[in-house]
Amino acid sequence: MTSDWIRRAFLENWGLKTISFFIAVLLWLFVVGEKQSDVHMSLPLVLDNLPKSMIVTSNVPNEVSVRVTGPRTIIATMKPSQYRVSLDLQGIKPGTSSYELLASRFGFPRGVRVSDISPSVVTIVADSAGVKELPVKPRLKGLPADGYEVSRIEVVPETVNVIGPEKALKLVRELPTEVIDITGADGGITREVEPLFPGPSFKFEKRTPITLKITLAKIKAQREFIGLPIMKPPEGWSVSPSTVTVRLTGEVEVISQITAKDITVGLSWPLPAGRGGEVVPVKVLLPAGAELVDVLPESVFVKPTN
Structure with missing residues (x-):
């Protein structure tokens, strides 16, 4: 059988x-007899499963260089976009960890041999992640147009929450922005700006657009007028002291043209009849475009002469 x-x-x-x-x-x-082909490929290196409580602080390469050998017909069909190198960081602890890149990680077709991997070992330094609220610090450069100055800078939001390595984050006091050039500006500037994190391991806890509002105004100057006479009181009254010092502010081209004759200093008249001496506030009338800073003295003593 x-x-x-x-x-x-x-x-x-x-x-x-x-x-x-x-x-x-x-x-x-x-x-067996097909001609072999040798090719170099750059594959993306991806970090998977990093715990939320951890953060990578070291520089990790974005790509891994691989040289492969195999039948020409198979090599011709292989595209770098089809492959990636993945490192599983689940369970990583604070400190330094090393990962060996083995050929079995790449998932190449049968018959393809990996002849070189660079780097062959990836070293990762990790730290516990921390969160800190930081004030946003705007940065400007240049000078506005002649006759203008920055009168106000508004940042929205004023503070942001930043995630970073716990130890390094304790040393950070503020989050600066990219530099905004205001050279020659003569009006308001509103712009969304990017933050300048202390390092690649820092990021927003929640992505937050930062808006910078810069207000420009014409430069103001101050002038002081000493010994300005108070308007002559009604008959039968005396004023002490009879002169005051007035300090005013305004745009340079406006207040530079003001003279003492353009400023009126007076009191509130008439006073109630039959009363004795009174302390009365001084009133100052200024030309358009000028603002009163102060008047000294602010009040004077008024009394009847009879």
């Missing part, structure tokens, strides 16, 4: 089996 089985295995359908045998031999010869 055994001999019959052997005879049937080799002799039945011997023509079909012979053809199959020759096809298999030809395929084997094609694969």
